[in-house]
Each structure stands twice: as C-alpha cells, then as structure tokens.
Amino acid sequence: MVVSVRDVALAASVSVGTVSNVLNHPDKVSPATVERVTAAIEKLGFVRNDAARQLRAGHSRSIGLVVLDVRNPFFTDIARGAEERAAEARMTVMLGNSDEKAERERAYIDLFEEQRIAGLLISPLADDLPRLRRLRDRGTTVVLVDREVADESFSSVSVDDVGGGYLAVQHLAAQGRRRIAFVGGPMGIRQVVDRLEGASRAANEAGVSLEVILTDSLSVLAGRAAGDALSARAPEDRPDAVFAANDLLAMGVLQALMMRSSIRVPDEIALIGYDDIDFAAAAVVPLSSIRQPAELIGYTAVDLMLREAGGKSDPERVVFQPELVVRESTARPA
Structure with missing residues (x-):
C-alpha cells in the first residue's frame, strides 16, 4: 500500500x-x-512523490549536465564540481553524455526538458544553438560549459583555449622544437578549433612549422592511430614535437610512439597535451599539459545558473586562464 x-x-x-x-x-x-x-x-x-511536487512547482530540483565525452576525466571533474555546488543548494545533477554526437545531444536536451529540470549546463557540439535558444525562451536557464558564443543571452563558463594552444606551442618552440604537429579533431568541436588557432599563432611568431593531423575523435584510440601514422614515417619526415588537443589523444600518441614503436619521448619527439587530467602525471613519461580548472568550471556553472534562475543576475560570462604544466615529455633535447 x-x-x-x-x-x-x-x-x-x-x-x-x-x-x-x-x-x-x-x-x-x-x-x-x-x-x-x-x-x-x-x-x-x-x-x-517528488514528481507530483515538480508538476505543481513547474520545475524540479535537478540540474541537467550534458558533456562531450564522459570517458574523459576532464568532464568527470566538471561533473564533480557541479555536484558540489548543487548539493549546497540541496539540488542534484543528472548527467548526459553526447559522445560528440549531435543526435544524442538533442535527445538529452529533450529528455531533460521533459523532466522539467531547473536548469541546463551543456558543452554543445556546434556554434548554432537553436534548440538551446528555444529551451531558454521557454523559461529554462541554460549555461554553456567549457564554451562561449557570441550570443550574450547565454551565461557561460569557459577557458581561454586560444591562449592555451598558444602556451603549448610557445613552450615547444622555446625547447628548441622546430617541426611541430597538432593532433586533434573533429573540427566541428569549437575547443579544437580554438586550440589550433592559438597554436598557429604561436608557431607563426616563433618561425616554426605546424602540421595539422586531424582525428575523428578526442579519444586514446584516435591518438594511438595518429601515433602509428607518425611512427610509419621515415625519421626525417617526422615532427620533432606533437601538441595534442587533449590529454587522451596525447596518451594514445605516447602509447603508439613508445610501446608500439621505438621512438623515444621526449628525445626524438616531444609531446604536450591539454586538460592536465590525473593520468597525465602518472604516464610512463609524465606528460606536459595545459591545465584547466575543471572542478571550478563545474562549480561556477551551477552558481551562474542559480543566480540567473533566481533573478539575481543577467547572463554572465566567466573565462578562466589556462596554465602550462611542464613535465618530462617536453624536456629539451640533448
């Protein structure tokens, strides 16, 4: 009964x-x-009966969070930060993984709206955001996570990815590396485009070459495939440094170069990633990376959502600055 x-x-x-x-x-x-x-x-x-209470109130005490790849520890840390701030407000976070697929992103947005979420935090795939605008216009607060767009009607929390890409290639050039490869993709993901833009700017200023090696995802397997392709080249045709668009790609490149081939990192090829996930420092060759404050991004995103939903502020933009973390993978060649 x-x-x-x-x-x-x-x-x-x-x-x-x-x-x-x-x-x-x-x-x-x-x-x-x-x-x-x-x-x-x-x-x-x-x-x-919380469902009945939500119907009466018009919204729930749950916040939707849609990330690009839940396997990436960077997004796991964002979720941890979001949960911490939500718990302070006696709310919960429901996590959705778009897996870098537009149809899955749309499905989660629809599902969360049906659940009458109090607000949506999302790392969107594309710059065109009509579905999010409709959701916002119907009264649900939307905060962009790890992204910003020209539409100032959205609150956003992001990191200066152009600056981060610049830091990575500037560091490689300062270590004496002259032939640098950027490994990343797909180019439909804005973070990849921004990191490449910063990398290109630094390469032009330092007078070094920058080759672009596109991947179909930001995964370890995609990085391993890129590393295998580099290993198959003649030594004189290989870059002397690689900047990977995230740490998962960098880990895959590292595995291909050192475990599936005999190319030494950093002696023959220096390697730097992006995000500074926990695994970066624990790699067989500790990985240099561009650090993002992932938990703080998630915490701040929920805080902005609560402020805007409560009528305490208009849409706000918060942009954090990335930090270069130097480890053995980018040591200067002997």
Whole structure:
C-alpha cells in the first residue's frame, strides 16, 4: 500500500499543510511538531512523490549536465564540481553524455526538458544553438560549459583555449622544437578549433612549422592511430614535437610512439597535451599539459545558473586562464 501525505498527517495528528511544511519548509514548524511528523514518516515508511511536487512547482530540483565525452576525466571533474555546488543548494545533477554526437545531444536536451529540470549546463557540439535558444525562451536557464558564443543571452563558463594552444606551442618552440604537429579533431568541436588557432599563432611568431593531423575523435584510440601514422614515417619526415588537443589523444600518441614503436619521448619527439587530467602525471613519461580548472568550471556553472534562475543576475560570462604544466615529455633535447 502506498502511504500518502494524508496518512502521515493523520498519524501525527496534524494537518496536511503542516506535513508539507515539514517536508519543504521545516523552519516554519516548531521543533516538536517536526519531530512528531518525522516519527510518523519513519513509522509508516512514507516516500514523498517528488514528481507530483515538480508538476505543481513547474520545475524540479535537478540540474541537467550534458558533456562531450564522459570517458574523459576532464568532464568527470566538471561533473564533480557541479555536484558540489548543487548539493549546497540541496539540488542534484543528472548527467548526459553526447559522445560528440549531435543526435544524442538533442535527445538529452529533450529528455531533460521533459523532466522539467531547473536548469541546463551543456558543452554543445556546434556554434548554432537553436534548440538551446528555444529551451531558454521557454523559461529554462541554460549555461554553456567549457564554451562561449557570441550570443550574450547565454551565461557561460569557459577557458581561454586560444591562449592555451598558444602556451603549448610557445613552450615547444622555446625547447628548441622546430617541426611541430597538432593532433586533434573533429573540427566541428569549437575547443579544437580554438586550440589550433592559438597554436598557429604561436608557431607563426616563433618561425616554426605546424602540421595539422586531424582525428575523428578526442579519444586514446584516435591518438594511438595518429601515433602509428607518425611512427610509419621515415625519421626525417617526422615532427620533432606533437601538441595534442587533449590529454587522451596525447596518451594514445605516447602509447603508439613508445610501446608500439621505438621512438623515444621526449628525445626524438616531444609531446604536450591539454586538460592536465590525473593520468597525465602518472604516464610512463609524465606528460606536459595545459591545465584547466575543471572542478571550478563545474562549480561556477551551477552558481551562474542559480543566480540567473533566481533573478539575481543577467547572463554572465566567466573565462578562466589556462596554465602550462611542464613535465618530462617536453624536456629539451640533448
């Protein structure tokens, strides 16, 4: 038998409204009454019907988060930061993985809207955001995560990826590397485009060459394929440094060069990644990387969503600066 609020009220000898206040606004009820109602809830095994409450309120206490690749520890850390801020507000985060696929992104947006989420945090695949604009126009606050767009009606939390790409290639050039390859893709992902833009700018300023090696994803397997292709070249045709668009790609390149071939990192090819995930420092050759404050990005995104949804601010943009982390994979050649 399903226990109702009315059953709890009868058992505690209070009104239904008092039970509702205990559940939602306990500060409005005397401690003795809260204790009596709580005892009745535990005795009867009452479980609140949160779906019904959401329908009455018009939205839930859940926040939707859609990321590009849940396998990437960078996005896992973003989710951890988002959960921390949501918990402070007594809310929860529902995670969706678009897997870099537009149709899955659309499906999660539709699902979360059906769930009447309080707000949506998303790392969108493309710059064209009509579905997100419609969601926002219907009253759901949308915050772009690890992205910003020209449309100032969206709040966003991002990192200066152009600056990060610049830092990576500037560092490689300073280490004496003259033939640098950028490994990344697909180019439909804005972060990849921005990191390549910064890398190209640094290469032009330093007078070094920059080859672009496109990948179909930002995964370890894609990095391994790129590394295998480099290994198959004659030594004189290989770059002397690689800048990978994220650390997963860099880990794949490292595996291909050192474990599937005999190319030494950094002696023959220096290697730098992006994101500074935990695995970077623990690689067989500790990996230099461009650090992003992933947990802080997630925490700040929820904070902006709460502020905007509560009418405390207009859409805001927060842009963090990346940080160069130097490890053994980019040591200067002997």
